[in-house]
Amino acid sequence: MSGIYIHIPYCKSICNYCDFYKTASLSSVEKTVLNIAKEIELRKDYLDNSVVDTIYFGGGTPSILTMNNLKMLLSTINSSFTISKSPEITLEANPDDLTYEYLHEIRSVGVNRLSIGIQSFSDSDLKMMKRRHTAIEAEASVLLAKSSGFSNISIDLIYGMEFSTNEQFNQNIDKAISLDVQHISAYHLTIEEKTTFYLYQKQGKIREIDENRSNEQLLILRNKLKQNGFEHYEISNFAKPNFISQHNSNYWKQVPYLGIGPSAHSYNGESRQWNIASVMKYNKALDNNMLYYDKEVLSETDKFNDYIITSLRTALGINIGYVETNFSPYLAQYFILSIGKFLKNNDLELDEQNLKVSTKSIFLTDYICSELIYVQ
């Protein structure tokens, strides 16, 4: 079991909140796509012949790819790896790229899950975020995807924005529910360095949202979506039954994955590596049949911390048996000692062998993680 992630580092314009690696200078797209195919071939042994169950095109904006680009990349993946009989193939798309024709084409080459970057159904939010689409276009893109035959649609929303009203926040969730999509990723806004929002914050144009309002929004989001048949299976992810993102869930289950393209990360259980976050340097290396990456061999503590951070954010939680069998008695004991105060406070709940964050403390998830990881 394994996954392949392809990073398409191009966007037609840059959103005010985004610090993912991307560029708006599109002249090198074709060259990079060819080098991505080359990288796929060069790294065909990375997954040790394991069967690939999921393929994920992320970005940036993968919907910038032409049908021929996609076809070529998928066929290179198919000839370089063993792919399962019915892999989950996701493409992240921006609403303004989605036409009926494009949707039909990408479905015909095997894309069976669409992740649409809606962010908000409010025009003033979208303008503030510097999105390229309007609220009407956002809604229309989901309807178009449905009518083109997509039956596994996810939408991305951003909440926790101080400049957005409670009414807009509620309308966003209601609209998402009414569109009857199978999956919703709702991310709390983080104001990242080197983004326009960071600059705005420094200039006093925007602020972080008040903590109480932020907590309240997460609870409203969770309750409304649960009442409407969504499972809250990870802190930022909600799915209708059988529509959990297999690709992302595998990240949280420590399943190996190969990341291709500028800035993409790979993991094989023993080490992590990440490609250079520069289209120019990436292409220069691949033009010479070389790979340009950094690598970190994971210590036992790294593996323990990764397990804690990823599992605690999921509905499944931390499996105590897993901690006891996979880590040294020292780390296992450290873990048992650190959970005590959270169990006593009912921030954590034990469900048989699984330790989960209680609903009342869901917004403390990051803090609890920071207390449970082992820092020397």
Ligand SMILES: C[S@@+](CC[C@H](N)C(=O)[O-])C[C@H]1O[C@@H](n2cnc3c(N)ncnc32)[C@H](O)[C@@H]1O
């Ligand atoms: C890799 S990005 C997808 C890019 C895609 N082209 C788009 O923006 O529509 C995945 C998602 O992360 C979320 N995201 C990115 N930056 C964020 C930030 N600073 N705070 C909260 N959510 C963020 C957005 O919802 C975005 O759709």
